[in-house]
Amino acid sequence: MGVPMGEKYAFVMMIKEKWWNEFCDNNRQGKKIHSYIQKGAAPPKDARLVLFYVTKPVGEIAGYAELIERKVGNADELWEKYGQESVLKTRKQFEEFIMEKQKVSFIRFNKLYEATKPVPLNNVLVLLGMKRLSRKGFYINKEITHTLLTSME
Numbered sequence: 001m002g003v004p005m006g007e008k009y010a011f012v013m014m015i016k017e018k019w020w021n022e023f024c025d026n027n028r029q030g031k032k033i034h035s036y037i038q039k040g041a042a043p044p045k046d047a048r049l050v051l052f053y054v055t056k057p058v059g060e061i062a063g064y065a066e067l068i069e070r071k072v073g074n075a076d077e078l079w080e081k082y083g084q085e086s087v088l089k090t091r092k093q094f095e096e097f098i099m100e101k102q103k104v105s106f107i108r109f110n111k112l113y114e115a116t117k118p119v120p121l122n123n124v125l126v127l128l129g130m131k132r133l134s135r136k137g138f139y140i141n142k143e144i145t146h147t148l149l150t151s152m153e
Contacts, residue, residue: 007139007141008046009141010049010051010144011138012051013036013043013051013053013107014135015052015055019036026087034086034087034110035085035109037086037088040103041103041105042072042107043137043139044067044139045070047139049066049145050107051063051140053124054118061119061124064112065110065113066110066111068109070107071106071108072104072106074102075104078106086106115152115153119148127148
């Protein structure tokens with residue numbers, strides 16, 4: 001489902017359960033700004049919110065956050081500047097994760113919200129009129145975002 005350019009209100013990002021749990025733990029411990037690291041120039045380029053779809057075996061939108069920005073660039077420089085916002089604890093862990101990629105994305109966000117009632121995959125697919133979700137994530141408009149956020153409360 002493509003969203004017209006002016007309607008990129010939120011981005012649904014695929015995230016593994018272990019990373020989602022780490023972000024939630026960091027958030028509960030008072031960390032305010034978080035960075036999700038991706039190899040290469042990963043989306044979202046532009047959106048207000050990031051919705052986190054926790055992949056199999058969980059299969060649900062488990063929460064959301066306000067997107068601050070996406071920083072794309074040299075892996076070493078971005079790690080030095082934003083590494084402490086990541087769930088990767090050490091430079092070694094970061095290097096193992098990026099597997100010698102020189103260009104990475106740090107998707108920076110704050111105000112992380114854990115859903116009281118996460119939205120299961122089937123409900124997401126029905127709402128979007130899709131058979132399956134893009135593994136790279138996708139943009140949604142304000143109306144669909146609002147519907148998803150309301151159903152999480």
